[in-house]
Structures are given as structure tokens and as C-alpha cells.
Amino acid sequence: MKTNLSDLAIFGRAPTFAEKIYVGRPNIGDATRLLERIKTLLDSRWLTNSGPLVKEFEQRVADFLGVKHCIAMCNATIGLEIAIKATGLTGEVIVPSFTFIATAHALQWQGIRPVFCDVDPLTHNLDPARLEQLITPKTTGILAVHLWGRPCNIESLTEIARRHRLVLLFDAAHAFACSHAGRLLGSCGDAEVFSFHATKFFNTFEGGAITTNDDALAEKARLMRNFGFTGYDEVVYVGTNGKMSEIAAAMGLTSLEGMDDFISANRRNYQLYCAELAGLRGLQVIDYNQAERNNYQYIVLEIDQAETGISRDELMNVLWAENIIARRYFHPGCHRMEPYRTLDPKAGLTLPVTEELAARVLLLPNGTAVGENEILEICRVIRLVLGRPAEVRARLAHVQPAQSAQEVVAAAGVAEEH
Numbered sequence: 001m002k003t004n005l006s007d008l009a010i011f012g013r014a015p016t017f018a019e020k021i022y023v024g025r026p027n028i029g030d031a032t033r034l035l036e037r038i039k040t041l042l043d044s045r046w047l048t049n050s051g052p053l054v055k056e057f058e059q060r061v062a063d064f065l066g067v068k069h070c071i072a073m074c075n076a077t078i079g080l081e082i083a084i085k086a087t088g089l090t091g092e093v094i095v096p097s098f099t100f101i102a103t104a105h106a107l108q109w110q111g112i113r114p115v116f117c118d119v120d121p122l123t124h125n126l127d128p129a130r131l132e133q134l135i136t137p138k139t140t141g142i143l144a145v146h147l148w149g150r151p152c153n154i155e156s157l158t159e160i161a162r163r164h165r166l167v168l169l170f171d172a173a174h175a176f177a178c179s180h181a182g183r184l185l186g187s188c189g190d191a192e193v194f195s196f197h198a199t200k201f202f203n204t205f206e207g208g209a210i211t212t213n214d215d216a217l218a219e220k221a222r223l224m225r226n227f228g229f230t231g232y233d234e235v236v237y238v239g240t241n242g243k244m245s246e247i248a249a250a251m252g253l254t255s256l257e258g259m260d261d262f263i264s265a266n267r268r269n270y271q272l273y274c275a276e277l278a279g280l281r282g283l284q285v286i287d288y289n290q291a292e293r294n295n296y297q298y299i300v301l302e303i304d305q306a307e308t309g310i311s312r313d314e315l316m317n318v319l320w321a322e323n324i325i326a327r328r329y330f331h332p333g334c335h336r337m338e339p340y341r342t343l344d345p346k347a348g349l350t351l352p353v354t355e356e357l358a359a360r361v362l363l364l365p366n367g368t369a370v371g372e373n374e375i376l377e378i379c380r381v382i383r384l385v386l387g388r389p390a391e392v393r394a395r396l397a398h399v400q401p402a403q404s405a406q407e408v409v410a411a412a413g414v415a416e417e418h
């Protein structure tokens, strides 16, 4: 346990952790059960194409979420692309920029312009009032994101979509097992899309799903997922290959059985982080509505440099030197990445909250791979830094220019020898 500022790795000491600690290390359920399922599927020689495990997984997810249809996908990006195509989106679609790049890419990939809308500073989700100002005759839909698993302002978005006759889709990649008004997400808008990527709270190695109560849309998405085939020799739509494999579904079924344990671990960790970081000026851990169900996957810090005296990036560099690989989700915002920054170099002017959040948000490690002792150490480092920001800054300036934490460590080591 580090107790003095000079114990920090940026001052040349050994890092807090011998091995790196990551954001989003996979949660893995009962491995024995998983291996049994894999044995069964190998014996059956049914590896993909809507096999029994995918069917069972879809049914169990639909039952769990309380939604009519779950269409399992090979990943959420293809799920988004199919949902976008199946709902007939064209022209312009309004999306947040403060999200993972796949949200925007799924539109751009099919020649639809993502129109970036700013978010609310408290919820980090689309700001409905700003959104309405961005609607043009070319707008065909809204693709909202339940960021960090915290539900969007669903009522306002639904009302705006209805009034302007827009399709409403939700990127629910973060939001599996999260509720709004007492109902699990998955039934809102025209469709919602979940990600079961390895780094998400609940994984199928790679995977995703479209959920919807719309029978016709579900049918269309199922066809598009499988090249548009309706029978062995009959194709009725342009389609793609979005199928989930049986081994992914085996992992999904096992993850479903382990989900309560994942949530307990995440919630325990979240509460410990909150307790250990409470009362630090200029540093906030985002909150989750305790009256709702949450998966507590994301430990999201907001660092207000004016208050802390240290920037988010400076804190991150200190943490990386300690082998704590904290992450800047979602920096720098989609509008500052290609091709969007070339298409609209001035987009940032209309996205002040996104710009601000992209500069102040930092994610800390969570999940079943992270334990109590690790969290105590991580928080100890953060408290040391925030207690003496000026000295940390001076030290970082001394060891700079450092592009990465490895270089911070290396530079600190070299500096120490002089």
C-alpha cells in the first residue's frame, strides 16, 4: 500500500501492481458448465445457423427482458446495421457523439449521415431539447444510446419520434439487465440493440442481439441476418451474415446463469469505489438510480480540473504508471474521429457538453476480475494524487514528453538515475 507521494511509480518506485489491471476484463461464469455445453455442441456437429443453443439463448433473453423477439447476432455493430436497414433509415439520423464509434459507423457504413447531438451533462445521454433542433426534412430517425447502462430520457425521445414520424432505435450495448421505470430495457422504441462483446458486463465472446416487440421488424431482421434466405434456395431481401454461432450461445447461456454473481461483484466494487473516493474535491463517481436495476459495469469518474488542480489525462498517466489501465471512454468523441472530423470539422462548436465530458471522464477497472484489495490500492493512489496535485504535475512535466504510461514509467526510471 502506497502511503506517500514519493511511493508513486512516477517517482521511480515499483508500480502498485506487478501486472496490469484493465477496464473490461471479461466476466466468466461456470467454466465447467460451459465446457459441458461445448462438448454437447461438438458431439451434435451443429456449430451455427440457428442451432439449438442459439434458439435457447434467444428465448431465455427474450423471457428475461420481457420482450417478444430477441434476434441474436454475431456482434452489436452488425446488429445495429441490420436494425438500421430493417427500419428503412436513410438520409440523416440523429445520434450522440459521446459514444463508442460503432454507433456512428453503423450509419455511415450504409451511406446515412450521423448528425451528432449534444448530451445532458448529468445523464451523459441525448438532450431531447437540442435533438429537436437538429431535425430536418432529411431526418429519418434517432439512434439513442443508454450510456453506461443509464436509460435515456425514453419518454421525451418517444414523444419526439412520434410527433416527427421518426424511427427510434436504442443502442443498448451497455444496458443489459438495466431497467427504466421498473422495466428492463429492451422493449423501447422500434428496436434496441445489445452487445455481448467480451468487455461488456455480459458476454458471448463476441455477440449481440436486436430486441423488439414488432413482429414484422423481427422477421425482417432475422432474414437480413442470414443473407435474406427464407428457405434453402429462396432469397427475398438483401442480407448479410449476422449469425451468432453455437459456441457463442453456449457462453451466453452460461453468462445468463452467472449474471447475478457478475452484478453482485460489480455492485460491491462500485460501492467500495464510491466510499473510498467520497469527499474528494473535484472528483465525482457517476451515480446509478438505486430505485432501478443496474449492472454497475462502469465506474465512471468525472474530473473537474479547476477543482482538483490536475487534469484527467495527468491522473490517467499516474495510474498507468501504477499498472492501473484506466480508460478515457469516449474520448475524443465520434465527431473528432474520421471520417466525421473531415466531413464536419466544426461539429465541436455545437457539442460543448460532449467536448467537456470527453475531457473529464475516466473509467476505472471493474468486474469479477477486480477485488476489494485492488480497489483499495487504486483509490489510495487517486487520493495521494489529489492531495498533492501541484507536486504530481511538476513531476509529470519533468518526466514528459510521455505519450504513453509505459513511457512515463520508462522516463521516471531514467530520471531517477540522474
Ligand SMILES: *Cc1c(COP(=O)(O)O)cnc(C)c1O
Residues within 6 Å of the ligand: 075, 076, 077, 078, 099, 100, 102, 103, 145, 171, 173, 174, 194, 195, 196, 197, 207, 208
Ligand atoms: C461495444 C459497443 C458497441 C459495439 O458492440 P460490438 O458487439 O463490439 O460490435 C456499440 N455501441 C456501444 C455504445 C458500445 O459500447
